[in-house]
Amino acid sequence: MPKQVLSCTVNDEAAEVLVQPWDTLLDALRERMGLTGPKEGCGTGDCGACTIHFDGKPVASCLLLAMQARGHVVRTIEGLGKPGALHPVQEAFVKHGVPQCGFCIPGVVMAAAALLNENPHPTEEEIRYGIAGNLCRCTGYTKMLAAITEAAGAGAGRRS
């Protein structure tokens, strides 16, 4: 089967890339665009490690075909913040010592950032459910809750 051209916006820049028709969006990001921040922990939408923003909403990029992103706006962890200019959620994750192995972290950060965009002042219960689609095996989630709560207090949700 011939490759197809995927045109979309990735991390604020216009992107045009050749993909296989069976490539998932996660495959396209990781293997075709070199954006390896989103991780594949299961490939079946159960673990959340591949969470990205799709038109601003958090989605499991392993559950979308790459071509479904045509004309859409995609943001990966690479487009959220950089060392030195971290997003408030990232800042709080560092400060609270959240990351251990780190594999789930890009997905959790993207889920949390999306939550705060939609709901700038979530309750603890809302945070719990906001990241319930993201499995983490190292942290027990406790420090994540504290960090996201602090980021909400710092006004993370008011950033676009």
Place this chain on the structure above:
Amino acid sequence: MSTVMKTTRDVKGIGLSIPRPDAPDKVTGQVQYVADLNPKGLLHAKLLRSPHAHAKIVRIDVSRARALPGVRAVLTAADIPQLKKKAPTRAHAVLAIDRVVFAGQPIAAVAADEVAIAEEALDLIDVQYEVLPVAADPLESMKPGAPPVAELGTEADTSEALAHGSVAGVTTEAKPAKAVNISQQARLQRGDVAKAFAESDVVIENTYRVPMVHQGYMEPHAVLAQWESSGNLTLWASTQGSFNTRSEVADVLELPENRIKVIPMECGGGFGGKIRALCEPITAVLARATNRPVRYVMTRREELEAGMPAPQVIIKMKTGVKRDGTLMALEAEAILESGAFSGAVLAVAGVFLASLYLWPNFDVKGFEVLTHKPSIAAYRAPVAPQTIFAIDSQMEQIARKLGVDSVEYRLRYLQREGDKMANNQPWLSNGGAEVLARLAEHPHWKKRAEWKASSPKGKLRGTGISLGGWLGGLQPTGATVRLNPDGSLQVLTGQVDIAGTNIALAQIAATAYGVDIDKVKITTGDTDVAPMTGLSAGSKTTYTVGVAVMQAAENARNQTLEIAAKELEASVHDLEIEDGKVVVRGVPDKGVTLASIGKKGNLYMSKVEPVLGTSHPAFSVQAPAFCAQLARIEVDPDTGEVTLHDFVVAQDVGKAINPLQIEGQMQGGAVQSLGMALTEALLYDDKAKLTNPSLLDYRKLTSADLPKIETIIVEKPAPHGPFGARGVGEPPIVPAPAAIANAIEDATGVRLTHLPLSPERIALAIAAKS
């Protein structure tokens, strides 16, 4: 895996809560795991796996797969001359030769230009099987006449037990009797058990059962292999021990160790599951066959179906005590189901069962049993959660039957330092009693009657407590500490950082040398350049590598002071290091900067020796570490659903080198323990096929299932630990199953002995009782 520490100036070293220096790279997705590597010419590997748990391979035809465009190699066992039929370990069983012994066992391997092409090639491999009878249940598999799992004459593998270095003084026997699938057995005895039971007033007998569970690391196994034309192999690995990986691959592929370089990439979780080699040998073979870099990343389904989970543990236990509580006798039979290959830490199970409390008479038998399931490996404090579930549940029931406070009862008979363990070794200094006593002071424990009484209509509330621990591992290691020309320090080890240990090691170096932590950079080197070191396992990284780093830093400090003493014409004993300078004590303006000493060590024509501190210690004294956990729960007796309201972890860490990282370990370990208690099980049908091979059906706990985990750090110094530190990683996974079972009994009056404590089990038990 290099890290540079940047903080403000008001810091020193140990005892500080400092975030991991790689945290900014982790929260921005910059950290590289194996699957993120994409070298030029990369090929992707896939393995054809057996759909049957036990079958003869009659014929394999790979011709159609080889003909598929984009396929670069298709290999079967016939293509790999190093493979032998009596594979002693899973790593040696690279591809099945003529018989498969578990569903998911690799039979053929493909390397192709794209993953999708490799997958398509698997569909084109024709295999004809002759399906054989299956040993799916360990109790059946133990019996004479059960379908044999191992090839006749295969040796039992006790290297896992050795790798964990946990128990001395117990020998396990391989291959006894006529039961073909009993691969190891052990027995620990003391006193006269029959007489003691006859003299007992309260005898309680139970069978405890803990299913196979998966370690659950979020990063599946992955490896990238590439050969140089000179015959050297490089492996980029997700491993808990790069030197161990090197040795195993060298052994399997019959290569000299110095021809293999293992580069440990960031390890996305291991928990014991990434100690042993698994997919490294076959990936290396594919890379050699194609002369291209080959990457293999296991899928989650493969992880669950064909990873190396924790064993199923079945413990038949009988205890007898006097009416006044006096412990009389313990009898136990522990069956560890290790799947298709031997490798369970059998001795640890026996020692844990009979050594925690002061049983004057005991008889503990242990059997490792093979079945047609994936072979097992370590999982964070291997077999401790399973055995503590049994013994602590038993202690709680005894206390309830006697009508005494269960914490007081445990403390009355807990073995202390100097008491003889079941293997006749004395217990070493530990904080078992201290952590339990600390937790018993917690308001949640003191107010357990109020909590029970506060149950809303239709719900039942209860509180449970449990105590468990880990003996602590040992393994030789090494470290170097260099002074750089700008006065900064460079620490090198080969130790894989799977738990935030590098920041702790840097803190140890800073304190031992006498500089601030922001002057220290620590690197985990590959197997070509780093000092040889052991596994990141057994809760021993800080305890052992910490000593090496401390001694290397002290060694570097002494070299620095000697150079300064000559320059300052002062005695070494009058010198100290302050603010980046060596100064004469009491004469603060007389000094020489570390930078100038460092510079002279690398100056053309200089006669000053460069400062290179080294240490390569071996160890003989373990540091047991204990953890107590408390759960406050609410049970819905109609549905059996358990809601966790509060969970508290108290743990003895010896000395908290970095409390922030330690809390994270305690919380994460506790949640794995809770998962084992409440939801997790690999479920097999009667043909030994996994029925829940996805993370939807293999249910791990999420943030929505859990309260915040409260942590209480207790510091009872380990006599031989660096600055008194002892191991942290494993103890917190131990107590929760018993704590939850105890809380359920407190709430509902029913005692559950089979994990997980699922709503179905709880509701049925309550219904059966009423």
